[in-house]
Amino acid sequence: MSVAIIGGGISGLALAHGLHSRGTEVTLLEAGPRLGGNIQSRHREGFLTEAGPNSFVDREPAVRALAASLGIEGHIRTADPSAKRRYIYTRGKLRVVPMSPPALLKSDVLPLGAKLRMMGELFTRRAPEGDESLAAFGRRHIGPKATAVLVDAMQTGIYAGDVEALSVAAIFPKVVELERQHRSLVLGMARTQAAERKALPPGEGAPRPSGAVCSFDGGLQVLVDALAKALGPVARTGVRLVGLRREGTGWRLTVEEHGQQAELAADKVVLAVPAYVAAGLLRPLDETLATRLEGISYAPVAVVHLGFAPGSTPQPDGFGFLVPSLERRRVLGVIHASATFPWRAEGGRILYTCMVGGAKRPELVEQDEEALVKLAREELRELAGVTAEPSFTEVIRWKRGIPQYNVGHLARVAAIDEDVARLPGLYLTGNAYKGVSLIDCIRGASALADSLAR
Incomplete structure (x- = not known):
C-alpha cells in the first residue's frame, strides 16, 4: 500500500511518521519551503519565541508517546510551578483565577451576585434539543455574568472565538456528556470523582499524565525537526498539489515542483491541510463537499x-x-x-x-x-x-x-465524513474537524495511522 499525504503541518508529519515507522510506503508533500505549519520556534537576540502554538498540556500520552518514538522525550520541559497561577482582566484589574469551587467563593474574580447565581448550578435544568452555543450552555449552568467572564475567557485562550457562536458540544464534548448523565455539572464531577476513587485502590494503577503545561527545551520546533529527520526524503517541501483524480482503485496526483509538473500514483491520499485548502483541491471531485469545507471559518x-x-x-x-x-x-x-x-x-x-x-x-x-x-x-x-x-x-x-467550531459544526463534520466516504481511499485530518490543539492533531494522526496500517 502506498499513501500520499498532502500537508506538512503537525498532523501530516505525525501521520507520515506513524505509517513510515510501520513500513508503509509514504510520500509527504508540503507546498511551502518548510515543514511544521504554524509551529515555528525562533531564536533571536536572547529570546526563544513561538509563532504559533506556545505549549501543550500533559493531560494524555499522545505527545509524550510521539516524542518517545523519536527519542526526544528527554527534551520535554515542564513550565515553572508559578505558571499554575493565571489571571483574568475584569472590572478594571488583573484578578487571580480560582482553581477550585471553594476558592471561587472566596475570590474577587466575580461580584457577589454572580457567585450566588453560580451556587444555583445544582438546580440547572436539562439541555434543550439541538446544538447549543457555549454562551447559552454557560448561562443555564452558572449565569450570565460568570459566563461572560470565566467561560468567555476560557474559550478565548483556546479558540479566540465568539462565545455566542461556538458549539459547546463540539468544543467541550466531555462537559456535555457530564450534563447528559447527571444534569448538574457539580453533581456529575462529584459522582465521577467518587467512582474513580472507588474503582482504583490507593497506590494502584498506571502513572497518570501530570496535567502540567509543557514544551521542549528548544521550543515546539524540536518536535518538528525530529519528525523531519526521522522521515528524511519521505517528506518533500516546495511541492504543490495541483490536481487530484481517481484512477482505478487508487489516485493520480498532479504536482508542481520548481515550475515543472509531474504525476504521482498512490493507493490512498490524505489531505492534512486547512479546510479551505482541501475545499479547493476537492471542488472538481465534489462541489457539495467543497462547500461544506469552506463553511468552516x-x-x-x-x-x-x-x-x-x-x-x-x-x-x-x-x-x-x-x-x-x-x-x-x-x-x-x-x-x-x-x-x-x-x-x-x-x-x-x-x-x-x-x-x-x-x-x-x-x-x-x-x-x-x-x-x-x-x-x-x-x-x-x-x-x-x-x-x-x-x-x-x-x-x-x-x-x-x-x-471555529461554531454551532452546527458536529453536523457539518458528520456530513463531510459521509461525503469523503464516497471517495474511496481519500481521508481528511487536521485541526479543522475534531480538535484544534497540538494533542488533538497528534492523537487524530495516530488513530488514522493505525486505521490505514490495518
Whole structure:
C-alpha cells in the first residue's frame, strides 16, 4: 500500500511518521519551503519565541508517546510551578483565577451576585434539543455574568472565538456528556470523582499524565525537526498539489515542483491541510463537499512578542492573563513567556506574548507591524502596568489562524465524513474537524495511522 499525504503541518508529519515507522510506503508533500505549519520556534537576540502554538498540556500520552518514538522525550520541559497561577482582566484589574469551587467563593474574580447565581448550578435544568452555543450552555449552568467572564475567557485562550457562536458540544464534548448523565455539572464531577476513587485502590494503577503545561527545551520546533529527520526524503517541501483524480482503485496526483509538473500514483491520499485548502483541491471531485469545507471559518490572530532587557521591568508571575470580550480591550490575552518557561529568555530578560484579533476583532490583525507593536505596548501598560521600552519586538500574523467550531459544526463534520466516504481511499485530518490543539492533531494522526496500517 502506498499513501500520499498532502500537508506538512503537525498532523501530516505525525501521520507520515506513524505509517513510515510501520513500513508503509509514504510520500509527504508540503507546498511551502518548510515543514511544521504554524509551529515555528525562533531564536533571536536572547529570546526563544513561538509563532504559533506556545505549549501543550500533559493531560494524555499522545505527545509524550510521539516524542518517545523519536527519542526526544528527554527534551520535554515542564513550565515553572508559578505558571499554575493565571489571571483574568475584569472590572478594571488583573484578578487571580480560582482553581477550585471553594476558592471561587472566596475570590474577587466575580461580584457577589454572580457567585450566588453560580451556587444555583445544582438546580440547572436539562439541555434543550439541538446544538447549543457555549454562551447559552454557560448561562443555564452558572449565569450570565460568570459566563461572560470565566467561560468567555476560557474559550478565548483556546479558540479566540465568539462565545455566542461556538458549539459547546463540539468544543467541550466531555462537559456535555457530564450534563447528559447527571444534569448538574457539580453533581456529575462529584459522582465521577467518587467512582474513580472507588474503582482504583490507593497506590494502584498506571502513572497518570501530570496535567502540567509543557514544551521542549528548544521550543515546539524540536518536535518538528525530529519528525523531519526521522522521515528524511519521505517528506518533500516546495511541492504543490495541483490536481487530484481517481484512477482505478487508487489516485493520480498532479504536482508542481520548481515550475515543472509531474504525476504521482498512490493507493490512498490524505489531505492534512486547512479546510479551505482541501475545499479547493476537492471542488472538481465534489462541489457539495467543497462547500461544506469552506463553511468552516477561521479566526485571524496576530502574535506580538515584546522582549525587555534585564532589570528594565519586573518579571511577572504566573502563566499570563486573558481578557473577556465584555471588557472591550484590544488584546485577547498575554502569556508571561519568560516566567512560564524561563529558558526562553536569556540572562534575566523578560518576554511577553500578546494575542490580538480573534473572531470578535478580526480587523486588528490587518494593521501593520508598527501599529500592532504600539497596540500591544499600550494594552500591556494599561492592563498590567508595564511601562518600559521593549528591546525586542516580533509580529506574526495568521489571517486564518484558528478553526471555529461554531454551532452546527458536529453536523457539518458528520456530513463531510459521509461525503469523503464516497471517495474511496481519500481521508481528511487536521485541526479543522475534531480538535484544534497540538494533542488533538497528534492523537487524530495516530488513530488514522493505525486505521490505514490495518
